[in-house]
Amino acid sequence: MDTPNIAYTVAKGPKDSLHYVFSSIGAPTILVAKTTKTNMKLKVNWTKLLSDNVTDMKNSVQFSPTPDYSFAVVFTKLYEYNDTDDHANITQVPLLDKLNMSQWVVRDFKNFTWEDLSLNSDAKQNRAVFKTSMINVPFKNNTNSSVSFSMQVFGTDNRETIFPQLKYTANSTLIDLELNEVTPSFLQSRYAVEMVFLSGDGKAGIKESRSIDDEYTPGVFKTVDWKMDRHTSKQPQELGSFVQWKPVCYLTPDRDRQNDTKVKYYPSVNTTVVPQKSLAYAYYGDQLPTVVMSATNVSFGLEKDKFYNKFNYTVWTSVIGYGTPPADEISVLVIVVIIAGLGTPVLVIVVGGIYVCVKKKTKLKVKADFGAESSYSAIN
Amino acid sequence: MADLPDEKEPLLGDGNVQTLDEEEELTGCGGTLACDPRRWLHRFLVLILMCFLSFGSYFCYDNPAALQDTMVSDLQITTSQFMSFYAWYSWPNVILCFFGGFLIDRVFGIRLGAIIFSLFVTGGQVIFALGAMTNKFWLMDVGRFVFGLGGESLAVAQNTYAVNWFKGRELNMVFGLQLSFSRVGSTVNMNIMQPIYNLVDSHMPGSEGYTVLGIVLFLGAGTCIFSLVCALYLAYLDKRAKRILKKDDGKVGEVIRLKDLKDFPLTMWLICIICVAYYVTVFPFIGLGLVFFEQKFDYDPSAANAVNSLVYIISAGASPLFGFVIDKTGNNIFWVMLGTIVTLGCHAMLAFTFINPYVSMSIMGLAYSVLASALWPLVALVVPEHQLGTAYGIMQSIQNLGLAVVAIVAGSIVDAKGYLLLEVFFLAWLCVALIACVLLYLVDVSQGGKLNMSSKRRTLLEKSHEKSTEEEKKPL
Numbered sequence: 114m115d116t117p118n119i120a121y122t123v124a125k126g127p128k129d130s131l132h133y134v135f136s137s138i139g140a141p142t143i144l145v146a147k148t149t150k151t152n153m154k155l156k157v158n159w160t161k162l163l164s165d166n167v168t169d170m171k172n173s174v175q176f177s178p179t180p181d182y183s184f185a186v187v188f189t190k191l192y193e194y195n196d197t198d199d200h201a202n203i204t205q206v207p208l209l210d211k212l213n214m215s216q217w218v219v220r221d222f223k224n225f226t227w228e229d230l231s232l233n234s235d236a237k238q239n240r241a242v243f244k245t246s247m248i249n250v251p252f253k254n255n256t257n258s259s260v261s262f263s264m265q266v267f268g269t270d271n272r273e274t275i276f277p278q279l280k281y282t283a284n285s286t287l288i289d290l291e292l293n294e295v296t297p298s299f300l301q302s303r304y305a306v307e308m309v310f311l312s313g314d315g316k317a318g319i320k321e322s323r324s325i326d327d328e329y330t331p332g333v334f335k336t337v338d339w340k341m342d343r344h345t346s347k348q349p350q351e352l353g354s355f356v357q358w359k360p361v362c363y364l365t366p367d368r369d370r371q372n373d374t375k376v377k378y379y380p381s382v383n384t385t386v387v388p389q390k391s392l393a394y395a396y397y398g399d400q401l402p403t404v405v406m407s408a409t410n411v412s413f414g415l416e417k418d419k420f421y422n423k424f425n426y427t428v429w430t431s432v433i434g435y436g437t438p439p440a441d442e443i444s445v446l447v448i449v450v451i452i453a454g455l456g457t458p459v460l461v462i463v464v465g466g467i468y469v470c471v472k473k474k475t476k477l478k479v480k481a482d483f484g485a486e487s488s489y490s491a492i493n
Numbered sequence: 494m495a496d497l498p499d500e501k502e503p504l505l506g507d508g509n510v511q512t513l514d515e516e517e518e519l520t521g522c523g524g525t526l527a528c529d530p531r532r533w534l535h536r537f538l539v540l541i542l543m544c545f546l547s548f549g550s551y552f553c554y555d556n557p558a559a560l561q562d563t564m565v566s567d568l569q570i571t572t573s574q575f576m577s578f579y580a581w582y583s584w585p586n587v588i589l590c591f592f593g594g595f596l597i598d599r600v601f602g603i604r605l606g607a608i609i610f611s612l613f614v615t616g617g618q619v620i621f622a623l624g625a626m627t628n629k630f631w632l633m634d635v636g637r638f639v640f641g642l643g644g645e646s647l648a649v650a651q652n653t654y655a656v657n658w659f660k661g662r663e664l665n666m667v668f669g670l671q672l673s674f675s676r677v678g679s680t681v682n683m684n685i686m687q688p689i690y691n692l693v694d695s696h697m698p699g700s701e702g703y704t705v706l707g708i709v710l711f712l713g714a715g716t717c718i719f720s721l722v723c724a725l726y727l728a729y730l731d732k733r734a735k736r737i738l739k740k741d742d743g744k745v746g747e748v749i750r751l752k753d754l755k756d757f758p759l760t761m762w763l764i765c766i767i768c769v770a771y772y773v774t775v776f777p778f779i780g781l782g783l784v785f786f787e788q789k790f791d792y793d794p795s796a797a798n799a800v801n802s803l804v805y806i807i808s809a810g811a812s813p814l815f816g817f818v819i820d821k822t823g824n825n826i827f828w829v830m831l832g833t834i835v836t837l838g839c840h841a842m843l844a845f846t847f848i849n850p851y852v853s854m855s856i857m858g859l860a861y862s863v864l865a866s867a868l869w870p871l872v873a874l875v876v877p878e879h880q881l882g883t884a885y886g887i888m889q890s891i892q893n894l895g896l897a898v899v900a901i902v903a904g905s906i907v908d909a910k911g912y913l914l915l916e917v918f919f920l921a922w923l924c925v926a927l928i929a930c931v932l933l934y935l936v937d938v939s940q941g942g943k944l945n946m947s948s949k950r951r952t953l954l955e956k957s958h959e960k961s962t963e964e965e966k967k968p969l
Contacts, residue, residue, distance in 0.1 A: 325845050331911035332788040370572070370908055371565045418566075419702075443913075450917050458927040465935045472938065 115226035117163055119392075120234070120241035121155055122266045124283055131435055132176065133286055135264045137227040137243040138162060139170075139390035142187045143264065143288065145354065146180035147435055153178055167390045171398035184312035184341055184354040185393040186433055188290070191260065191306055192410070193218040195299035201414040203305050204379065218298045223390055225260065233261070240265040258294040263287075270439075276368040277359045277430055278329035280441065285434025292413075292427045293366075302421045305412035308356070309388050310381075311397065315341040315353055317407030319381050321360075326443050331370055333361045337378055338438045339409065355438040358431035362413050364424045374418040376429060381409035530734035539658060539734075540667065542727045544674040546607065546651045549720030550644045551678040553618045553713050554582065559686035559798055560706065561783040567702030568630060572781070576904030578621075579780050581634045582641035583897035589642065590889040593649040594745035594882060603657070603743040604728035607650040611724040613643025615717040622714055626707025645889070648675075649745060654727065657743030658734075665820075669813035676809035678716070683802035686713070687794045747882025754887060760875045760944065763933040765888050768868060769895035770926035771833060774840065774919040775861055776896055777903045779804060785912050790850055800850050807858025808865070815859075816866040823948035825867045825874075826937065830930045832864030837923040844916030874944055 117138045124131040134144040134155060146153070153176055161173035176183070194206045195216040210216050226246045233242035244261040265287040272280045273287060281287050292304055310317055319339045327334050339356040364372040384406045387394060397404050413427050414420065421427060432439070529535055557564060557578045565575055597606040617640025624632030651671055659667045689712060694705045735742065779801055786797035819828055839857040842848050876884040899922075906915045937944040946954070 323847065325847070326913050327789075327911035328913055329911070331907060331909070332784065334789050371569060447914060447917055450921055454917070454921040454924040458924050458931065461928050461931045465931050468935060469938055 114228075114246055116229040116246075117159075118227055118230035118243055119157065120230060120243075120264060122239065124266065124268065125151075126283070129181075131284060132180070133264075133266055134174070134392065135241060135243070135262070135286075136392040137225075137230075137262070138392060139223040139394070140187050140189050140388055141222055141243060141262050142185055142388075142392035143286065143433055144174075144183065144185040144392055144396055145286075145433070145435060146176050146183040148176070148178075148180040150178055153180060162395055167394075170390055170395045172395070173398075174392060174395040176396075182312075182314065182343075182351070182354075182435075183396075184310070184315070184435075185396065186356055187309045187311070187388045187391050187393050188222050188262070189307045189309055189388050189391075189408075191220045191222060191304065192412075193220070193298055193302055193304050196301045196303045196414070196420060199301070199416050199420075201303060201375070201412065201416050201418075202377065203410060203412050216299075238265065239267065258296060259291075260295060261289075261291045261293070263289040263291070265289075272329065273430070276330060276363065276370070276373075277333065277361055279357070279359065279430055279432050280329075280439035281432055282434060282436075282439055284436045285432045285439070288431050288433055290429045290431075292421070294425050295421075297420075297422050297425065300420075300422060303412065303414040304421055304427060305410050307408065307410050309384065309393075309406055309408045310339060310341055310356060311393050311404050311406050312341045312354060313397075313400065313404055314344050315405045316344055317341045317381060317383070317405065319378060319409060321378075324441060326441055326447075328444055328447070329441060330359050330361060332373075333359050335360050336438075336441070337376075339378075339381065339407075340438065341405070341407070344405070352436040354433075354435050356431055356433050357438040358411075358429070362427055362429040364418070364421075364426055366426060366428070368428065372424065374413065374427075375415040377412045377414075379410045379412075381407045384408045530730075530737050535730075536658060539727065539730055540670070542723045542730070543651060543654050543658075543667075544671050545723045546611070546654070546720055546727065547644075547647050547671075547675050548678040548723075549611075549618075549717035550614045550640075550647055551675040552682045552716045553614070553621075553640065554644065555679050555682050555779070556618075556621075556686060556710060556713050558780045558783060558801065559683045560690060560709070561781070562787065562794060563687075563690055563702065563706060564625075565784075567706050568625070568628065568633075570630060571904070572784075572907045573901055573904035574630065576777065576780060576900040577634055578637050579777065579900040580897040581637040582644065583893040583900070585638060585641045586645045586893040587890050587897065589646060590649075590893065591749050591751075591886045593646040594747050594749060594886075596646065597650055597653055598744050598746070603650060603653050604731055607647065607654070607724045608721070608728055610643040610647040610650055611717070611721040613639055614647060615643075615714060615721050617641070617643060618710065618714040618717050622707050622710035624707075625703055625710050628701070628703040645893075653743045653745050654731070656746075657731075657740070665816070666813070669816060672812060673809040676805045676812075680802040680806040680809070682713070683798045683805070684795070687798055745882075747885070748879070749883045749886050750880075751883065753880040753883040756880065757884065757887075758875055760933060760936055760940075761872070761884060763929050763936065764868065764871055764875065765891050766929040767829060767833070767926050767933065768888055769891050770922050770929060771836070771864060771868075772892055773895045773899040774836065774922050774926075775804065775857075777900045778840075778919060780900065781903060781907060781915070785915075786850055789912060790847070800854050803851065803854040804858040804861055807855055808862040811859050811862035812866060815862045819863070819866045819870075821948060823946050823951055825871050826930065826934050826945040828863055828867035829871070830927070830934070832860045832867065833923055833926050833930055835860035836864070837920060837927065840916055840919050840923065844913055844920065871944060 119136040122133045129149045132146045136142055156175045156177055158173040161169045206216055228244045228246040233244050242263045245259045267281050268283055270282045272278050321335055321337050323335055337358050342353040343351045360376045361373050362376045387401050597603055617636050621633050621636030624636050655667045690709045693708050782801035783797050786792045786800050839853040842853040872884050906918055
């Protein structure tokens with residue numbers, strides 16, 4: 114059973130609003146549109162959207178009136194590979210092994226079947242969960258196994274309380290990808306996903322930045338930003354969009370630090386291959402030849418982490434949003450400790466130095482007054 | 494009827510000389526250069542045995558640090574639980590450092606004492622390895638506790654042997670050499686444990702991680718067995734030398750009297766604060782260093798371990814050197830302050846920059862050597878000789894207490910808040926040490942400034958003091 118799911122949220126600001134649409138119809142897609150017009154609405158033509166003929170999907174989803182700016186992120190493929198050499202690098206795994214057996218299982222997300230959105234979601238927390246349904250081609254699965262995407266939107270700027278404690282804003286949404294008890298095809302399986310970033314106006318690039326601060330994600334000092342900057346050179350520079358993540362994912366649902374592993378990304382490429390069938394295709398439709406598309410792969414795992422097979426679980430969190438990606442700042446606690454810690458000895462040294470000078474001056478004065486050493490030698 | 498001691502002593506001359514027995518003649522192999530306790534080669538060979546006496550203990554002490562990433566993953570433990578391996582080593586020594594001397598002097602004697610402590614070290618490491626192999630975390634903690642019972646006391650035994658065989662002549666050099674050997678043991682551990690783990694792992698595919706870990710730790714116990722053999726052989730040679738040279742058994746000689754504590758001046762307590770506040774920023778940091786260097790600087794395990802071992806290997810060479818220099822120049826408090834400030838700078842570099850950690854760790858090794866060489870002699874300047882045993886005892890006790898507590902706290906900080914906050918935590922401790930240093934200087938200045946004297950002035954003062962006491966002795 115495959116339920117066509119669409120989750121739609123509007124974030125209303127004082128001057129503009131952001132419309133978020135996440136759908137699992139076809140390849141899971143998040144579509145975001147920004148507008149200053151308060152009356153913009155989402156219009157969905159369900160017959161065309163759900164038609165068997167894929168080309169009918171074009172333009173079945175529309176915003177009216179047209180938004181100022183829009184972008185979409187599509188999760189197109191789920192890769193599983195046999196990491197016999199334990200490199201955790203998808204570029205180093207050949208298609209066939211020495212016995213001509215395939216080392217890859219490639220699954221298109223658009224072929225998955227999904228449960229009803231309302232079964233797994235939490236409206237109070239503004240969390241929509243898209244979960245694959247049990248009867249699922251082509252997994253050999255047990256009753257528990259599932260792949261799920263969770264989208265959570267917020268009205269304020271804050272930070273999640275569970276690892277990786279990413280910062281979110283009112284202009285962004287938290288996306289969790291969870292691979293839960295998916296039966297691996299190999300003894301040394303690792304997984305990767307392919308993603309496509311689309312926008313009507315932009316140029317994309319991935320940048321990794323390094324920070325001294327790992328307060329929120331202990332042991333992780335890097336942040337990866339896949340940014341779609343605006344192409345136009347209007348002043349002031351208009352805001353683009355981004356996908357941000359920390360290069361860490363967790364191998365247990367508790368997200369303990371001792372079972373975390375690395376998330377690797379690979380250079381993004383510009384593509385013209387259209388992700389049919391997906392919400393992005395449904396929205397951008399005919400515009401697709403002019404839409405900017407950037408694709409990349411993200412893989413999960415690090416050498417010697419004993420592969421996906423150790424726990425049969427992986428969860429990865431990213432933040433997708435409009436504007437400038439959030440940056441971590443050193444918390445107040447650190448600054449207070451540093452100032453108090455380093456300031457106190459400086460203070461003590463200054464006060465002590467004054468004390469010593471004063472004492473030396475009085476001693477000299479005493480000497481001058483008496484004209485002799487203050488200690489006297491034994492009487493001979 | 495008991496012999497009265499007076500009757501047997503000769504009326505003239507030194508009462509200790511026993512002129513009645515002949516000197517034992519050494520025949521055959523026993524009389525050669527290498528086997529004659531009076532000759533230098535034999536003493537040199539004994540020195541080598543002494544140096545290896547605590548090699549195994551230092552080697553195995555930092556096994557956890559060298560294998561942190563695999564231990565955490567194979568045993569599924571948090572960083573805080575990992576640091577309990579260090580805490581349990583320190584806990585028994587909070588109390589035992591008061592009794593080490595007593596046990597060696599009154600209960601076991603030096604030879605048996607060294608063997609017994611060596612047995613504890615070996616047994617503890619074996620239990621530790623067994624705990625790993627069976628994936629029983631509590632057993633590993635027990636192993637580290639037993640290991641701790643032997644470790645520090647073995648160092649006391651090693652020092653006692655040294656004093657007994659080398660007193661007066663080359664003692665400082667021997668102490669320095671023993672410490673350097675031990676530091677070399679720590680360095681070797683850091684650099685070979687991971688390759689050994691990988692080797693064992695590659696030969697046992699499909700086995701559980703903790704089984705491999707257990708085997709590797711058993712191999713580490715091999716160094717403890719080697720040290721145990723040295724202890725046994727040393728005991729035999731010491732007993733033989735005692736018989737041939739008719740010398741007394743080595744004694745620690747320091748009496749611990751807890752009631753001495755009330756006499757300790759403020760300067761002594763400040764020295765204790767400096768000691769604990771400084772050392773907790775070095776050893777727990779090294780314990781956690783491997784994963785820190787792997788994650789912040791993207792080092793692979795062997796490079797991370799190499800950087801982590803820099804403090805040890807540099808202090809192996811630098812400690813004797815700085816000891817010599819500081820003995821010559823005096824001004825101990827300034828050296829202690831220098832060591833603290835430089836270490837503060839190193840931790841700041843590691844926390845707030847991405848400057849190559851080889852730089853900061855090398856400098857930290859030098860700063861650590863400076864501080865250790867300048868701080869411990871201060872105790873002898875503030876406390877009278879008959880209270881020195883208690884003074885060193887309390888200083889080590891506080892140090893071990895601090896290490897035990899801070900080890901666990903540091904592990905918890907890393908798990909919850911990451912490495913930046915851990916470094917800030919260490920910086921705060923160094924600030925405490927620095928404040929204590931400044932206070933020590935001020936108190937000392939107000940009392941005449943004898944702790945920070947240059948050694949020139951100190952010898953002049955000693956000479957004039959000797960002269961005045963001599964003058965007092967002259968009959969009127």
